[in-house]
Amino acid sequence: MYRLLACDIDDTILAPDGSLPDANRDALRELHERGITIVVSSGRATVSVRRVAEMILPLADDEYLISFNGARVTSALSGNVLFEQLLSREAIDIVSRYARRNNLVLQGYGESDFISETNDARCAAYARATSMDFRLVADLGAALPGGCAKLLIIDEPEVLKRHYPNLMAESGGLFVGVFSKPTYLEIVHPAVNKGTALRFLANRLGIPIEETVAVGDSANDSEMLEAAGLGIAVANAREELKRTADVVLEKSAETGAIGELAERFFS
Template identity: 55%
Template structure:
């Protein structure tokens, strides 16, 4: 019997337009009421994930958030941080030196705000979409003395793979990078992934990995899909993810992919 479900948010739980299909919401609510550990797992900041968790039902600390692509694991109600792995200030400095030279837009994170060195319309849009405060700074590294859960590099999907390669050459082992979307390059501390976070959380809850399910759609879900007892790709997932998944669903996020999982493995109908 599976005791934990971890689902990506964008294009897995949510439809591409950002809406929350009611069948997916009801499925997770019923799973939670049955005592299944419900985990939302995303590249998003913690603060921008919490509203979706609260829509599943009354917030409590038996719901969990894997945020910043696995850099932070926390409870929903009290925001208790169970695990955290920050990028160092030196890693931020290396990335920002390259970003300035290449005119790349970068977001760093502190508390419930994100920081940027540019006055850019994409940052304003990001603030609206996530509900986060946008703080402009002349020196990202100086304003993040303790580091950051991640850095988000936003750019042209045709150019970002080259920039990722160049950044990794300069990393000195201080960071790694993965794509959450073609235009989003996520920079994290070495070893950080949704998969590692799932492993940490399952251990904390004393749930064997064999009793966990994870589902996603994109490249930053690869490790989580590989780590879970049952790794699932939604119908709209990237081909690379479908290639490593144990199961590929018939339904897309919009059609109720999460509800399909609840029906198939817990006999729950929304």
């Protein structure tokens, strides 16, 4: 019997156009009413994850949010931070210098906004997609002296693939990179991933990891699927994630993947 369901947001709960399919919303509401612990898990900032969670369920403290690719775990209603692992100021400075040298669009995160040294159209598009405020700063590291949960580089897939090994070669063990989308390279602390966050939360709640289910679509979901008792990929998932998953659903995010999951594994 499974007691906890951890769901990625983009292209898993939400359709590619950002809409919430009725079948996904209704399935999550029904599971919550039956006592299943719902965890909304994403690379997004906490404030953005919380907004999506509010679209699905009335917020309660038996619902949880994994944000920043696992760098933070919070209670959905109270916002209490249960776990957090930040990038250091040194890590931020290394990535910032690399981004400046190579004319890359780099973002950091405050509590309710995201921050960049570049006023680029991609920042404006990201603000619209996540409903977050954007703040332009002269120096990212100086604006985040206490560190931050993650950094994000937005560019074309071929550009990010070209820069990825070079940037990682400069990491000094202070950060790692993961692709949440082909156009998003996310930079986090080496100890951070969604799988670590899921294990932490299951342990805190006293739920054996074997009694958890995780579902996602992209490379940054792989550790979460591997950690869970049952790891599931939606039909529209990246091929590398499908190879990691225990099960690949027949339905995609936009055709009601979460509804299929609920019917097959929680009935």
